[in-house]
Amino acid sequence: GAGVSQSPSNKVTEKGKDVELRCDPISGHTALYWYRQSLGQGLEFLIYFQGNSAPDKSGLPSDRFSAERTGGSVSTLTIQRTQQEDSAVYLCASSADRGLYGYTFGSGTRLTVV
Amino acid sequence: GENVEQHPSTLSVQEGDSAVIKCTYSDSASNYFPWYKQELGKGPQLIIDIRSNVGEKKDQRIAVTLNKTAKHFSLHITETQPEDSAVYFCAASIMNDMRFGAGTRLTVKP
Numbered sequence: 001g002a003g004v005s006q007s008p009s010n011k012v013t014e015k016g017k018d019v020e021l022r023c024d025p026i027s028g029h030t031a032l033y034w035y036r037q038s039l040g041q042g043l044e045f046l047i048y049f050q051g052n053s054a055p056d057k058s059g060l061p062s063d064r065f066s067a068e069r070t071g072g073s074v075s076t077l078t079i080q081r082t083q084q085e086d087s088a089v090y091l092c093a094s095s096a097d098r099g100l101y102g103y104t105f106g107s108g109t110r111l112t113v114v
Numbered sequence: 115g116e117n118v119e120q121h122p123s124t125l126s127v128q129e130g131d132s133a134v135i136k137c138t139y140s141d142s143a144s145n146y147f148p149w150y151k152q153e154l155g156k157g158p159q160l161i162i163d164i165r166s167n168v169g170e171k172k173d174q175r176i177a178v179t180l181n182k183t184a185k186h187f188s189l190h191i192t193e194t195q196p197e198d199s200a201v202y203f204c205a206a207s208i209m210n211d212m213r214f215g216a217g218t219r220l221t222v223k224p
Contacts, residue, residue: 004157042216043158043203091157102148103212105157 004106021077023092035091116141120215137204138186146207
């Protein structure tokens with residue numbers, strides 16, 4: 001597609017429920033990233049996928065967070081047993097190659113845990 | 115790993131004035147330095163970038179300078195307009211690792 005698409009744009013969930021956030025990167029981009037942005041804060045790295053390589057999960061804050069990327073394209077970030085501190089905007093980005101080119105970000109999913 | 119510091123955290127200027135945001139990085143091997151603009155409710159958007167073999171790059175009202183010796187780079191916005199109001203993030207990259215600054219909230223007062 002023309003840009004990085006994320007869905008849903010907004011998600012309100014009850015504490016303890018599981019949520020899935022979707023990212024559709026730019027076609028042909030081999031690198032895909034997930035970041036978390038709390039209100040008024042910077043970008044917190046969560047996870048990185050590059051082609052068929054094992055993902056870099058070093059930024060995931062707990063084992064309640066997981067992500068997968070199917071067929072080297074669409075990615076899903078799953079948060080299990082959501083907590084109120086998980087409330088944030090979750091941003092997905094893709095690039096032609098990590099570290100060599102700028103990222104194209106999606107508009108994010110605003111997650112609110114009540 | 116790489117550490118990127120960004121200053122100031124907030125910046126308020128009068129329309130028409132210039133704005134400068136500065137970032138420092140720790141790893142001299144960093145070779146790619148992009149800048150992103152994030153408007154309210156949107157994801158960050160790449161506005162300009164510079165590579166380590168270049169000292170300055172300009173695109174209309176925005177420019178970026180890089181001082182490899184001092185390990186710092188800056189974003190310059192001239193003739194600021196209200197639509198320049200946003201949060202700006204710098205980043206530094208070493209091959210497989212990109213680190214972002216904490217962001218600068220720029221407000222341009224009409």
